[in-house]
Amino acid sequence: MKRVLTIGGSDPFAGGGIQSDLKTFENYQLFGLSALTCVGFLDEQGAFQLENLSPRLLKQQLASLTKMTSLDGIKLGLLHSEEAITIVRDFLIQNSELPVVLDPVLAFKETKTTENKRYMDKMISELFPLATVITPNLKEAALLANQDKLRSLDDLRHAAQIIHAFGAKQLVIKGGQGIHGDFAIDLFFDGEKEQLFTRKKLTKSTVNGAGCTFSSAILANLCQGNSLPDAIATSKDYVYHCIEHGVLMNDGSGSVWSGGKLKEE
Numbered sequence: 001m002k003r004v005l006t007i008g009g010s011d012p013f014a015g016g017g018i019q020s021d022l023k024t025f026e027n028y029q030l031f032g033l034s035a036l037t038c039v040g041f042l043d044e045q046g047a048f049q050l051e052n053l054s055p056r057l058l059k060q061q062l063a064s065l066t067k068m069t070s071l072d073g074i075k076l077g078l079l080h081s082e083e084a085i086t087i088v089r090d091f092l093i094q095n096s097e098l099p100v101v102l103d104p105v106l107a108f109k110e111t112k113t114t115e116n117k118r119y120m121d122k123m124i125s126e127l128f129p130l131a132t133v134i135t136p137n138l139k140e141a142a143l144l145a146n147q148d149k150l151r152s153l154d155d156l157r158h159a160a161q162i163i164h165a166f167g168a169k170q171l172v173i174k175g176g177q178g179i180h181g182d183f184a185i186d187l188f189f190d191g192e193k194e195q196l197f198t199r200k201k202l203t204k205s206t207v208n209g210a211g212c213t214f215s216s217a218i219l220a221n222l223c224q225g226n227s228l229p230d231a232i233a234t235s236k237d238y239v240y241h242c243i244e245h246g247v248l249m250n251d252g253s254g255s256v257w258s259g260g261k262l263k264e265e
Contacts, residue, residue: 131169161189
C-alpha cells in the first residue's frame with residue numbers, strides 16, 4: 001500500500017486541515033501519515049485562532065517519519081510560520097523524488113502586513129521550486145500575484161502567469177464561486193498551455209475544507225499513476241460530491257464530508 005504524508009494544521013471541525021487530508025487518502029486506498037504545524041480553535045469571542053507547534057516538535061515529527069517509513073507523496077497545507085517553511089524545505093530536498101502538492105494556505109491577520117509578506121515571500125522562494133503543483137484559491141492567487149480581487153477568467157490567466165514566473169512549475173487556481181457566471185472554473189497552467197475544468201456551481205454552504213480536500217485528492221491521484229490534468233479533473237468531481245454531502249455546523253456554515261463520494265458509489 002502506498003504511503004502519503006500531509007504536513008499542515010489541525011481543523012477541529014474536520015472539514016479542512018490534516019483531518020480532511022487523511023480521510024481523502026483513505027478513500028483513495030492510500031495509507032495517510034501526518035505532521036502537525038498548528039492547531040485551530042474558537043476563542044472566547046468566537047473568532048477562529050491558530051496556535052503554532054514549536055519548530056522542535058515539527059522537526060521531531062518529520063524525523064520520526066523518516067526513521068519509520070518510506071513515502072510515496074507529500075501534501076503541504078497550512079505551515080503558518082517562517083520556521084516551518086524552512087524545516088519543510090529541508091525535508092522536501094531530502095525527498096526530492098516524490099510528488100509534492102502545495103496548497104498555499106495564507107491564514108493571515110490583516111494587521112500583520114510585514115509578517116505576512118515575509119511569510120509569503122519565503123514560501124515562494126523556498127517551496128514553489130520544490131512543488132509538483134501549487135493549488136491556490138482565488139484570494140491566495142491574488143495575494144501571491146499582488147493583484148486586486150480576481151473576478152474573471154482573464155484575471156485568472158494573468159495571475160497564473162505571474163505565479164508561474166515566481167517559480168511554480170505547474171499550478172491550478174481554484175475559481176470556486178468567485179468567477180462570474182453559472183460555473184465553478186479551475187484554471188491549470190504549466191507555463192505553456194492552460195486547461196479549464198468546469199462544473200455547475202453549487203449553492204450549499206458545506207464548503208469548509210473544499211480546498212484542502214481538492215489538493216489532497218490531486219496527490220492521491222498522482223500517487224495512483226494518473227496524469228496531472230486527469231488528477232485535477234477527478235479531484236474536482238470528488239470535491240463536488242464531498243460538498244453535496246457535507247455536514248452543517250451550528251452557525252449555518254458547514255464542512256465537506258469525505259465519505260460523500262463513497263456514498264454516491
